Amino acid sequence: MTANYDLVIRGGTVGSATGSFRADVAVKDGKVAALGIGLGEGTREIDATGKFVLPGGIDTHAHVEQVSAGGLLNADTFESATTSAAFGGNTTLISFAAQHRGLDLRKVVDDYAVLARRGALIDYAFHLIVANPDAKTIRQDLPALIGEGHASIKVFMTYDLIKVDDEPLLDLLLTARQHRALICVHAENHGMISWMGRKLVEKGYVAPKYHAISHPRGSEAEAFNRLITAAELLDQPIMIFHVSTAEGAQVIRDARGRGLKVFSETCPQYLFLTRHDLDKPGLEGAKWMCSPPPREQVDQDALWQALALGDIQTVSSDHAPYRFDETGKLSGGPNSTFKQIANGLPGLETRLPLLFDALVSQGRPEFAGRGLDAFVNLTATAPAEIYNLPGKGALLPGYDADIAIWDPAKQVTITDAAMHDLTGFTPFAGRSVTGWPEHVLVRGEDVVSGGALHAAPGSGRWLARTGGHAATPTGRLVADMDPQRNFGAALLD
Ligand SMILES: [Zn+2]
Numbered sequence: 001m002t003a004n005y006d007l008v009i010r011g012g013t014v015g016s017a018t019g020s021f022r023a024d025v026a027v028k029d030g031k032v033a034a035l036g037i038g039l040g041e042g043t044r045e046i047d048a049t050g051k052f053v054l055p056g057g058i059d060t061h062a063h064v065e066q067v068s069a070g071g072l073l074n075a076d077t078f079e080s081a082t083t084s085a086a087f088g089g090n091t092t093l094i095s096f097a098a099q100h101r102g103l104d105l106r107k108v109v110d111d112y113a114v115l116a117r118r119g120a121l122i123d124y125a126f127h128l129i130v131a132n133p134d135a136k137t138i139r140q141d142l143p144a145l146i147g148e149g150h151a152s153i154k155v156f157m158t159y160d161l162i163k164v165d166d167e168p169l170l171d172l173l174l175t176a177r178q179h180r181a182l183i184c185v186h187a188e189n190h191g192m193i194s195w196m197g198r199k200l201v202e203k204g205y206v207a208p209k210y211h212a213i214s215h216p217r218g219s220e221a222e223a224f225n226r227l228i229t230a231a232e233l234l235d236q237p238i239m240i241f242h243v244s245t246a247e248g249a250q251v252i253r254d255a256r257g258r259g260l261k262v263f264s265e266t267c268p269q270y271l272f273l274t275r276h277d278l279d280k281p282g283l284e285g286a287k288w289m290c291s292p293p294p295r296e297q298v299d300q301d302a303l304w305q306a307l308a309l310g311d312i313q314t315v316s317s318d319h320a321p322y323r324f325d326e327t328g329k330l331s332g333g334p335n336s337t338f339k340q341i342a343n344g345l346p347g348l349e350t351r352l353p354l355l356f357d358a359l360v361s362q363g364r365p366e367f368a369g370r371g372l373d374a375f376v377n378l379t380a381t382a383p384a385e386i387y388n389l390p391g392k393g394a395l396l397p398g399y400d401a402d403i404a405i406w407d408p409a410k411q412v413t414i415t416d417a418a419m420h421d422l423t424g425f426t427p428f429a430g431r432s433v434t435g436w437p438e439h440v441l442v443r444g445e446d447v448v449s450g451g452a453l454h455a456a457p458g459s460g461r462w463l464a465r466t467g468g469h470a471a472t473p474t475g476r477l478v479a480d481m482d483p484q485r486n487f488g489a490a491l492l493d
Helices: 078-087 106-117 135-148 166-178 190-202 210-214 220-235 246-256 268-272 283-287 299-307 351-361 371-386
Strands: 004-011 015-018 019-022 024-028 031-036 042-047 053-054 055-061 090-096 123-129 152-156 180-184 238-240 262-266 401-411 432-442 445-449
Touching: 015 238, 015 268, 015 371, 053 371, 055 351, 055 371, 055 401, 078 090, 078 106, 078 432, 090 106, 090 180, 090 401, 106 123, 106 135, 135 166, 152 166, 152 371, 166 220, 190 220, 210 445, 220 238, 220 246, 220 268, 246 262, 246 299, 262 299, 268 299, 268 351, 351 371, 351 401
Parallel strands: 004 042, 015 053, 055 090, 090 123, 123 152, 152 180, 180 238, 238 262
Antiparallel strands: 004 024, 015 019, 024 031, 053 401, 401 432, 432 445
């Protein structure tokens, strides 16, 4: 008898954003062909008895093979980053084609695409970082690139070398509106951060732990408010990256309550770390330095609540790998102040196990017994919907067979040595988690199984994306922008 399918994963529990059920999963030509009990034969069969069969993770915020504004190359290549991501249960990531001041965006994206094509072994897309919003970028390159399938733009409201002020921010929001792209924002008040950093260093408070203080918590809520006000003026949907404070989550809740299209993410570092993690001898605390910094226990609680309520829709890693040596964190030498130390943590490989442990194994109370659904939704289904990745983020007939098979009972202690990225450390070392992704397939092909890598660099595919539903304006204009109420001024065309 000839096999009906290329692959059948038999006997597992299939997870989705809206419930889990016992089913076999059949794969043909790289796609999910059928779900059900007692499906016909596959050329290959995988026994998933006692396992969870879940959509592969989609990490929508990862800095890979990217040069920082300060000129530091991050530690990972596409090959190492996507290897690490795959070992952590991911099948898709979105990284950043980063324009710096003076650079041509078209050339930045073309050059970056070469690196990704060569190295990636899971599927990928890019956000376009715009730091040079000049006429060519705004009028020519962005419309063309969005049209080609790069339907999200990232803007920084802080960092000296890449920040975009209020007026060019409005230009970018309008461009995104006209060509239907999502605007993703690193939103913190630049003046407050730079003033605090200067004051702390002047007074001799230079250890890594002072980094946490140097981004005062109000700098987040202030920037969120300013950003949301600008987005409301143009009726342009936004995604607020890496929410870290309870007040920030509250600002987002209020905006969504007013019907604005404000999406947001948080990251494991804000759910599992606090500022006390930076309080280590010497420069050791640099390993826990990221921006915004980890906050307090009360913020963790507020962020879990915001995830459960849907105010925050995704959890990404914000993987930003700098080694703990002179090529990375310590490039300013052994006497660096916190202002001279690169901000960023690795996290591609630990994001899903940490969340699985908290949501599924420990059963965070905010999710009232629906932890597995929440896990799938926050890490795969919602990211695919918001960033418009058709055929990704769920195991449904016709969808890509991007699958992570989890052993929910496997206990693992996270260590630096077990990680597959090139950072050399993980801020989560020493933590024990229950549940681990043991077998990861992209479009039906093994990427990780039996603790080994099976995919070749370059096997990952670029995913062209249009703006989709999330990036579509609401159609409700504030009075200043509405020609029926502003003396006929048509400003949005
Ligand atoms: Zn980032």
